[in-house]
Amino acid sequence: MTSSTLHIINKAASNSQLYRDCLDSLHDDDGVIFIESAVYTACGAEPEMFSNFNITAYALKTDILARGIQDKISEKITVVDDGEFVELCCLYKKSVSWF
Amino acid sequence: MTPQIHNLLDEEGYLIDLDLWNEELMYALAKADNFELTSAHLEVIDTIREFYHEYQLSPAMRPLVKAMQNKYGTEKGKSIYLMKLFNDSPPKQAARYAGLPKPLNCL
């Protein structure tokens, strides 16, 4: 188990304040997972806002497929299924939801 | 308990409409429990009502002890003192007679 935090975001990036708060809260080696409407953030240039941070970014497969954006996901993103999401929650010391 | 009083209470015995509370009702509620209210109990009930008025919240044990301490000094500001005074959990039983909601977060 790491001493790091898994940040869970479920809103689209138009919720700019939510993203700013989350970015302000990122510590080295933390993880961020995009779920629900936040999977759009995993597309194309959007993950750039996280590129200054030494973190790992994930996105939830089911939510990506449901929205039909599987071809647009940035290669910097690790796509995980529901089981792996649960494993991540156990792997990190704690999770913080940004809902 | 008379049916009229019973209609005013929720299933746990707390007054539904807090505005209906008066001393007569307080004594009737205690009597229905076969519980005799002394001046020592009235001090606690007063304190709880003041606490509720100030904080919009029925106190749990710790803040009730603190409020009693602030008002009546260390002798009465002790949980053991309150435990001896009531037969149920003091914050709960006193809140019932005080016509206030059940204290949340109360052990």
Added chain:
Amino acid sequence: MVTQKKLLLIFRNPPFSSSANRDNLDIALACSAFDIPVSLLFLNDAVLQLHKNQQSHLLEQKDLTKTLNALEMYDIDQCYVIDEHLARYQLSKDDLILNCHSLAREKLASFIHDFDVVINL
């Protein structure tokens, strides 16, 4: 004796917007009953929840600032705000109902990192 986990509650909402602040406050009060050490962080719009002189009765709502004042009676005194967030609304700590510690925005990440459990409502 089991070492208590350190719990952080993050408030993010302005007053009268939802039940989130009330719910978070209920968690804080419940933690007190179980002797769980808890810290409260009022992020962004949530600093407005701490603003003095609110008149909730005009909206026919309970006054949450009254209940926030009860935190002291529950031995909860670790409250934090970010200076930059106060400045955004031209607030100073004198405008707040609670005595809050100041936290620099750059320290937020390490601050959160030090807790064992974080509830972000």
